[in-house]
Amino acid sequence: MTIRTPSPSHDHHDHDHDHDHDHGGATHEHDSLVVEDEVGSLLAQQMVDALQALLIRRGILSAGEVTMEIQNLEAPGTHLGARMVARAWLDSAYKQRLLRNGKDGAAELKIKIGEAQLVVVENTPALHNVVVCTLCSCYPRSILGQPPSWYISTAYRARTVREPARVLEEFGLTLPLTTAICVHDSNADMRFLVLPMRPVGTEGMTEDELSQLVTRDSMIGVALVVTPSR
């Protein structure tokens, strides 16, 4: 299979041929390092599209099944992790069970964690936890959805294990010098959820109200949960 590589900025001459030849011996100056097709798909995407088309044509998959699977992947979101955090803030017995076994704690709230085991790590005034995956993009997708692009970036992955305090400062989080930092490099069969500290001024709030305060970033550990301003 050959893959066409027209450049998107190609309006200066109109042609419809493959780009794997040279013009009069000179290399194309607009040959791009990033291979894209006419709708901007990268090479890997083009290969996936070709494979998917083939599987559908052979009757091994249907387009509906692919759409359903994408929906399943995209359905989980931070609201699931936030519910677990809010429950843990309100119910100390639940919190202990959650810290002992995150997957069981999630199951109690009818939240299914499919990809791995779950370790819940608790922030305290003495210890702040932050999660990274240096080798790829391990992330508790069942309860936080898909990771943000910065989580997958090489900068975040390389720097968080090396200089976590500086990374946190760039997120706007300056920890007191009395708080130690624990970096969790998540690379194998566990996934990690940070249990943030409950902010002051939230006494009397319901589980629903509390869960609204819990952000994705606070459950990765690059932010705190802040007191709502009224």
Place this chain on the structure above:
Amino acid sequence: MSSLATTMNRVRFSVGDKAVVADLRKPGHVRTPDYLIGHTGEVIQFCGYFLNPEDLSIGRTSGPMVPLYRVQFRMETLWRAPQRHPDDRLCIEIYDHWLMPAIETGSDF
């Protein structure tokens, strides 16, 4: 020839044990990052038995199951530089075959 039951490698470390990350120089789907090679950490949790990702990535799904631990390292010794807090640390999962018992005197912890 092959047994139906997946074999399980023996658990060699207990919580509190010191262990050194081995330099196995293995290619492939290795889950132990280079920056830990040769460093001494403390086992803080036994996570259970899992199929080795190095095997799984090349289609070997029959085992053996290998023990997985969570191991913590002091940031100060890991990066050989003073940290903002003496208890700053890094925790990571490591499969059993990547760990060697530490000689107590050379321990980081």
